[in-house]
Amino acid sequence: MASADDQEEKNATISDITSHKSSISQDKDVEGLTTNVETLKTSEFSEADAPKHSDKEEAPVKISDAQGKDDENPEEFLLEEKPIEPVFDGTEIPESETQPSSVWPEKAVALKNFVKEKGTVAVTTLIRRLSSKKEEGGSPRMDEKSNGDKMEVPASELKEEYPKLEERSVWNPLSFIKIGRDVQVEQTQTESSVEVPAMKGRIVIYTQLGCQECKAIRSFLREKRLSFVEINIDVFPSRKLELEKIYGSYAVPKVYFNDELIGGPKELSDMEASGLLDNKINEMMNIEPAASSPLPPLPGEDDESASGKLDELAAIVRKMKEVLKPKDRYYKMRRFSNCFLGSEAVDFLSEDQYFEREEAVEFGRKLAINHFFRHVLNENIFEDGNHLYCFLEHDPIVMSQCYNIPRGTLDVMPKPIVEIASRLRLLSHAIIEAYVSEDGKHVDYRSIHGSEEFKRYVRITEELQRVDLGELSREESLAFFINLYNMMAIHAILSWGPPTKAMERRKFFGDFKYVIGGFPYSLSAIHNGILRSNQRPPYSLTRPFAPRDRRSKVSLEYPEPLVHFALVNGTRSGPALRCYSPGNIDKELMESARDFIRNGGLIVDAEAKVASANRILHWYSVDFGKNETEVLKHAANYMEPTKSGELMELLANTHLKVTYQPYDWSLNI
Structure with missing residues (x-):
């Protein structure tokens, strides 16, 4: 956690940069200003995604009737400065009024002058370049619009001057003005990029859902940084018959290097120990696969989506x-x-x-x-x-x-929703096993985007256009909509790019939709309208579904609080990505809750008498209890027994300070 001086310095910085657009006296408090200053990211200063402000609701909660001497400790004021809370729907708490203060005025003025100086230099450089082009006989292109005073620089010069423009996500039309975002994009790409050796050959592995040896094969090849093609025989049953025809058995895993069958984990380990594996990999670098080599899954292979009797x-x-x-x-x-x-x-x-x-x-x-x-x-x-x-x-x-109706309404008769949900669940399970880390916290979006499994998944979602959702039981609804939400979030990220700002998150959660049963459903509608039994999203004044909205008939009768530990929207602070089945949905949700709480969702320091909770517990506290004490008691059910006992004792005997961790909105790659 940043010190109080650092926090005040950042707040003062934001205040003075904001003075470029409006005259703000130095006496005005800089805590609470939420001006979106993108240039700050390109300097040595960095800001969190969420602007800072002082919020009384965020103050440390002292669960006690008396005030101790700890209240006089100035270090406690660190806990009172809380960032504004952009929730899953992209909404934010309205700004609170600022109070007079004079914090670090010298540094703020210095930074203001620095920004002005750098801005002047940048403009001068651009004008000099344009002038030199004009003297050489060329003329800069001018596109006169309605205001008559806007100028566009040729794209070639922009690429030469700002090469990062091409790397920026373009899903949002406003992205072209977000120069400061380049630094974040570059850092994300540096973290996620893994150099894979160029290989002319092809490694193919045959796998099956729930196979531990298949997981070992994947881990082994990834540790060796080898690219491979995975063929899941549960997803592609024709390959299962092919294996049985050739070998008399469809036992997996089977690893092929081009057309040569290597075997399973044991054979790979033996080859590595003898040094033969490195030699084989070196050969694969220069030898292309033969015609007899197993082929990757073909587009539409074993795909029954959009098939059926004509309506x-x-x-x-x-x-x-x-x-x-x-x-x-x-x-x-x-x-x-x-x-x-x-x-x-x-x-x-x-x-x-x-x-x-x-x-x-x-x-x-x-x-x-x-x-x-x-x-x-x-x-x-x-x-x-x-x-x-x-x-x-x-x-x-x-x-x-809506992104599941690309070719208009399907002409085939709608299939039962239970059947469609089962096929979607099978593909979700296969995608998660193949392209998500074992802990569920890291997703290989690039591989998912190019996989035949994901393409088939999207095609099957077209069958949801006219289904009857009334056939689903509570358990089936929970499993179906949780799995659908998680895959919709992946689909949205692959279609639009990951959201980085509050307005982008609002678009992400509210504007990416599927047509299900004749009505459009967004991520927010599924989360708050269905799984939370049509409750208001945090900091929202209205419910997702109006009283006459027919979608309200699909809502659960009672909200299920454990869904917050299962819904994954592509962020690092969110839960682990898993696939859920209707037969064991309650047990699986409890396991997800334990995994989330025990892995940083709620941290209790008994000596300091401080509890640090994930913001999900604060945003959706109404689902867990009437007050903060009840929320913590609810979360204690999923902690380790010793930690749970410590928390319950602190709640009963002392005034416990509760802080909320900054939410990391960066992509879970």
């Missing part, structure tokens, strides 16, 4: 789209895109299916119940008249924010 209703809806030709219309003083009138749909169904109007209305309701279209304001299921309806794939939110 007769879908054929009618397809023809309905061609005839009605949805267009933009006005309804109740609002404009809606790609919609059609209820009367038009009734006319079509009457002519196409030879229905009376009453029968056509009933058939239209059947189509709406099967999630082919819906009322633009969800006022009714389907009625004749001037009501406006839009097809599922024409919904503005579905079109712009």
